[in-house]
Amino acid sequence: MSTFYFIAFLSIFFSILVISAKNPVHSILYLVLVFFTFTIHYILMNAQFLAVVNFIVYMGAILVLFLYTLMLINLNKESEPRKSGLIKLAAVVGGGCFLTTIIAALKAFKISQPVMLQDPNLGLVKNLGKILFNEYLLPFEVSSILLLSAMVGAVLLATKDPKTT
Numbered sequence: 001m002s003t004f005y006f007i008a009f010l011s012i013f014f015s016i017l018v019i020s021a022k023n024p025v026h027s028i029l030y031l032v033l034v035f036f037t038f039t040i041h042y043i044l045m046n047a048q049f050l051a052v053v054n055f056i057v058y059m060g061a062i063l064v065l066f067l068y069t070l071m072l073i074n075l076n077k078e079s080e081p082r083k084s085g086l087i088k089l090a091a092v093v094g095g096g097c098f099l100t101t102i103i104a105a106l107k108a109f110k111i112s113q114p115v116m117l118q119d120p121n122l123g124l125v126k127n128l129g130k131i132l133f134n135e136y137l138l139p140f141e142v143s144s145i146l147l148l149s150a151m152v153g154a155v156l157l158a159t160k161d162p163k164t165t
Helices: 002-020 024-044 048-073 085-107 125-134 137-158
Strands: none
Touching: 002 024, 024 048, 048 125, 125 137
16 A cells, blocks of 8 residues: 555656756656556556556657757757746736646545555456457457558558659
């Protein structure tokens, strides 16, 4: 139980660091830590498949893509345009509305026990594989053929036609 609360605290702490970091690269690295704490939460909830997908897809692919894009656009303070007073006022009003919402949510917050699963085998990859390859074999294979044809189409569109050069 205390592990859950410690990981939840780390999630919130790293989330605050994501939005308060001045350097965008540091912000993305903190976001990696946030997604890692989400992966730990999935493991604690006995959802191994979601943990692996979160780890591979979000931490491995999407955040690396964010980091690559951020490095590609080369953000610096000299290229950033000056903000007008109206935009700053709108930011203050929006932040005040957000703060009011957070305070109202914290007033209604009640500490309760986390929900315990009745079936401990509910989130296992083994059960997902059994259902996926027994009941949903045809839709699974059709979707794999669609993804393969989309990949072949993307490669054909991306290659240069030798006749036009």
